[in-house]
Amino acid sequence: MKRKYHSLVSIFLLLGVIGILNGCSSKEATSVTDNQVILVGTQNDYPPFAFADENNELVGYDIDVVNEIDKRLDGYTFKFVAIPWDSMFLALESNKIQAIADQIAKTPEREEKYLFTDESYFAAETVIVVKSDRTDILTLEDLEGKTVGALAGDSYTLLLEEHNKKVDNEIILRYSESGNPSEILQDVQTGRIDAYVNDPIMINAVLEKFDLDLQVVGQPIVLDNMGIVFRDDEHGEELKALIDPILKELKEDGTLSELSIKWTGGDYIPE
Incomplete structure (x- = not known):
């Protein structure tokens, strides 16, 4: 009988788990009623994919996908650990978590360092969002010379960084200290930055939650397939x-x- 899923919604709980693991053998640390515990990293502020609800429980599309995997895989118990984006891959590399389910796009650079599931579980667009009264930004080229919010290391920022390598008039990237997409969108609202590039489903969820007067503009820049990520080793x-x-x-x-429609209102599952 599989154990009931439990959610770890605090990074401090992660530190507590690490302390326990350090005091036990590897086999003892990962066995609970003969199930191997797999710690899965995700964010707690990325609606509707992974976010904390009013009870501070992690919910969302990615959470439900992993829970379904947990139901169908005997011998393993999956527990979530909420981790800021800028610490996510470091936690994986140091084995503080064993997997990431956080809308991670498969890119050549990442696939050189990590293992991705062959099966993608979501197809995400990349779009530009600006204040509703802006009419001068529709394309990636329109962002040149303007200030755009960024999260270090995410696929959207990598796209902008690659664009800057090819042009003289670079996009000015303002990297978020908080690592919180919601705060970046609020910076677009206040005019501190000109635009943000991310997934339209997350953007629209945040716009509705905070009643922001922003809009998605132009055509999608790229389409990314998302996969669950592991360390590139035997356990991965x-x-x-x-x-x-x-x-x-x-x-x-x-x-x-069904889960995609439940959380996003549409079927975004790749073939």
């Missing part, structure tokens, strides 16, 4: 081999589509 290979068939099953039986 083991988890990938176990989870890929379940993601395929969730896709084929319509579960992913």
Whole structure:
């Protein structure tokens, strides 16, 4: 019988878990009633994919996807750890978590360092958001010379950094200290920055929550497939081999589509 899913919604709880792990053998630390505990990193402020609800419990599309995997995979128990974006991959590399489910786009640079599930569980667009009264920004080229909010290391920022390598009039990137997309969008609202580039589903959720007078403009810049991420080692290979068939099953039986519609209002599951 699988253990009930538990949510770790505080980074301080993560530190407590790490302390326990340091005091135990590897086998003792990862075994609970004969189940191997897999700590899954995600954010707690990225609606509707992963965010803390009014009870401070992690909810969202990515959370539900991993919970479905947990139900169908015997011998493992998945627990979530809320981690700021700028610490996510460091936590994975140091084995403080064993997987990431946080709308991570598959990019060549990341696939050189980490393992991704072959099965993508979401297809996300990349769009530009500006104040509703702006008419001078529609394309990536229109952002040149303007100030755009950024999170270090995310796929949207990498896209802008790559663009800057090819042009003389660079996009001015203002990196967020908080690592919170909601705060960046509020900076667009106040005029501290000109625009933000991210996923339209998350953007619209934040606009509704904070009643921001912003709009998505132009055509989508790119389309990214999202995967669950593991360390590129033997344990990562083991988890990938176990989870890929379940993601395929969730896709084929319509579960992913149902969850996508539940959380986003549309079916964004790649073929």
